[in-house]
Amino acid sequence: MASLTLYPEDERLVGASRVAFNLYMITAIGLFVILMIIGLTMRLSQAMWFEVQVDLFYKLLSMHGTGMVGTAALSTTAVMWYFLRKYVNLHLWAFITNYVLFMLGAVCIIVAIFIGDYGALWTFLYPLPVNGMGLWSSYTAALFMAGNLLIGVGSLLFYFDAAAAIIKKHGNLGRALGVQWLFKGTIDPNHPKAVVASTMVIIANSLGILAGAVVLVMSLINVFYPDMHLDALLAKNLTYWFGHMYINATIYMGVIAVYELLPRYTGKPYAISRPFIWSWSASTLFVIIVYPHHLMMDFAQPQWLTIMGQVISWSAGFPVFLVTTFGALQNLHRSGIKWKTPSRFMILSLFGWAAGIVPAILDGTVRNNLVMHNTQWVPGHFHFYLVLGVLSMVLALMFHVTGSRTQTPPNSSADKIGFSFYLIGGLVFVLAFLAAGHMSVARRMATHLEQWIPTDKMGSIGATILILGMIYFAVRISIGLLRSPSSSQATGASSSSSSQ
Amino acid sequence: MYLQDVIWTIALTGMSLVALGFLLIIFRASKQADEATRAASNATARKLKTWMFGILLLIFVSGSWATLHDYPIVFQDGSSGQQAVTVVGRMWSWDVIPDTIRTGVPIEFQVTSEDVNHGFAIYDPNGRILSQTQAMPGYTNRLHYTFSQPGTYTIQCLEFCGMGHAPMSYPLEVVAKGGM
Incomplete structure (x- = not known):
């Protein structure tokens, strides 16, 4: 069972661990701000408030998408590592190697986009990357794909190290996931939720990354041997199998922060249960087989796959609503919580996830997809659960850790103002996308029709407010993480912990 | 509505x-x-x-x-005998044959691509999407639609396909039955 001590001794960051964690989180929050500003630039351009050339727009879009997905993965990997290391013996070299490979991959991607002029988006949907129409070369596309491969290899390395550590402790991944308690038996109350969630991520995302690696290698072969064509539908299946799992894994890694930290702030135990085990076992299966909802408009796809995409999309709502959200709200109810910045972000993150899944499920319905696919409805729902959901989970942990020096969670007036900016700006920003999608505004377009501009303006205003809050958080968190640990932490002496 | x-x-x-x-x-x-x-x-x-x-x-x-239960996408295993409209997408234009169709006639759009993935979306004169499918190299997707109102509709690419993606549109004339 997760600790109720606010800053337990076994979570203390010292030496190389502290450096590695700070590298991950300061890099991530800096990248988030830069990539948000890139996103705002595109929205301002669509709103006709700022001029961006068409070729630059698609380069910015490629950078924003690739960067945000990668940075979400980087930061939530740090969340998973931060908690999982308490329960199993993770190797720090694997965690650091993942960071190094991520940075190398990021350099390849940045060079491909801003020097090589690559503009075929993060989805690198075959055969667009090798059809640059003179704007970028095949070798530029190869560099972009190689960058993605490096990032994928880093993630796999981290997952395999975590898998080995989990298997060593729990015997196999099934037992770590808790499947032995699905139907019978007394659940070990000390079985960590962090282990359950991490195991799910390792199983699903390793498969996803391998699928991504296959299509990337196939595409790279096509770059150098153009006569070897790929089947476009197979390539698309592999791309979205990878893409869906990779970005969804960020939610499942990020939510570990809520499972671990929320009971400390409410002061109420948040025990593991059979519905929880069922929820995560089912989610493991769901996240692996739900990806066909991205290919509903590919009518050549076998019909059973498309129907499965809808049925599983709808099913995925059960664990989110009935177990994670309900359980967290039950833990919060009448707890006597004294609100701090991390707890505010935890509850916001669950709202972002739960509310964001509503338009996502609607879009994952074949009939609706006929009129909503590739409209701004799609960035509307994924920004909902990524900005208000996943990023809030990461911010909750970042803020929590900045308080470790004084063993006091941050809760300044400036934090409250920043949180208000983030919440209000975020809501306006995502609702502008959803409203636009409802009006059939297409996504991924550098130039917009005149009748589309009002929602572009609304989105730009929301994004500006959101980013103001985020810039404050980035400065506040970076300084907080960089400040020297307290003398008791530096010497490794036991420090007093407080609980609520 | x-x-x-x-x-x-x-x-x-x-x-x-x-x-x-x-x-x-x-x-x-x-x-x-x-x-x-x-x-x-x-x-x-x-x-x-x-x-x-x-x-x-x-x-x-x-x-x-x-x-x-009333599956919204037609089976793709062959022509339905409805009036066929062939649609070929390429970077960055559409070939639509024939490019004028009548109201009340069930149409089968047979959609494919010569190069990369495109999105074939039909916008009505009010600027709202009526239906869509993907245009994919090596495959032909069959989309059925029956227009009830005459007017100038717009075929718009909805799958990002490079620099010319946004302007990749095509006017589709729908005339009243008997008006051709």
Whole structure:
């Protein structure tokens, strides 16, 4: 069972661990701000408030998408590592190697986009990357794909190290996931939720990354041997199998922060249960087989796959609503919580996830997809659960850790103002996308029709407010993480912990 | 009424209900319950969870049946005998043959691509999407649609296909039955 001590001794960051964690989180929050500003630039351009050339727009879009997905993965990997290391013996070299490979991959991607002029988006949907129409070369596309491969290899390395550590402790991944308690038996109350969630991520995302690696290698072969064509539908299946799992894994890694930290702030135990085990076992299966909802408009796809995409999309709502959200709200109810910045972000993150899944499920319905696919409805729902959901989970942990020096969670007036900016700006920003999608505004377009501009303006205003809050958080968190640990932490002496 | 308006209404209702649930709990969070009250709350929560499961299950079953029993995409195993319109997408233009069609006539759009993935979306004169499919190299997707109103519709690419993606549109003339 997760600790109720606010800053337990076994979570203390010292030496190389502290450096590695700070590298991950300061890099991530800096990248988030830069990539948000890139996103705002595109929205301002669509709103006709700022001029961006068409070729630059698609380069910015490629950078924003690739960067945000990668940075979400980087930061939530740090969340998973931060908690999982308490329960199993993770190797720090694997965690650091993942960071190094991520940075190398990021350099390849940045060079491909801003020097090589690559503009075929993060989805690198075959055969667009090798059809640059003179704007970028095949070798530029190869560099972009190689960058993605490096990032994928880093993630796999981290997952395999975590898998080995989990298997060593729990015997196999099934037992770590808790499947032995699905139907019978007394659940070990000390079985960590962090282990359950991490195991799910390792199983699903390793498969996803391998699928991504296959299509990337196939595409790279096509770059150098153009006569070897790929089947476009197979390539698309592999791309979205990878893409869906990779970005969804960020939610499942990020939510570990809520499972671990929320009971400390409410002061109420948040025990593991059979519905929880069922929820995560089912989610493991769901996240692996739900990806066909991205290919509903590919009518050549076998019909059973498309129907499965809808049925599983709808099913995925059960664990989110009935177990994670309900359980967290039950833990919060009448707890006597004294609100701090991390707890505010935890509850916001669950709202972002739960509310964001509503338009996502609607879009994952074949009939609706006929009129909503590739409209701004799609960035509307994924920004909902990524900005208000996943990023809030990461911010909750970042803020929590900045308080470790004084063993006091941050809760300044400036934090409250920043949180208000983030919440209000975020809501306006995502609702502008959803409203636009409802009006059939297409996504991924550098130039917009005149009748589309009002929602572009609304989105730009929301994004500006959101980013103001985020810039404050980035400065506040970076300084907080960089400040020297307290003398008791530096010497490794036991420090007093407080609980609520 | 457009299907999009129904979806928007359901989404706003669903998201508002989620927000309401959060606000109700947040307003009660700061006051700490004693053990007896907490036990009673837990019992209430268990009942509420059972009810929520039942309601979600009902929505799942009835919604799946309502949206899937009359499957909205035609079988792709051959021509249906409807009037065929061949559509070929390429970077960055459309070939549509014939480019004028009549109201009330069931149309089968046979959509493919010569190069990369494109999205074939039909916008009505009010600028709302009526239906769509993907245009994919090596495959032909068959989309059925019957126009009820004459006017100038727009075929718009909805799958990002490079620099010329946004302007990749084509006017589709729909004339009243007997008007050709």
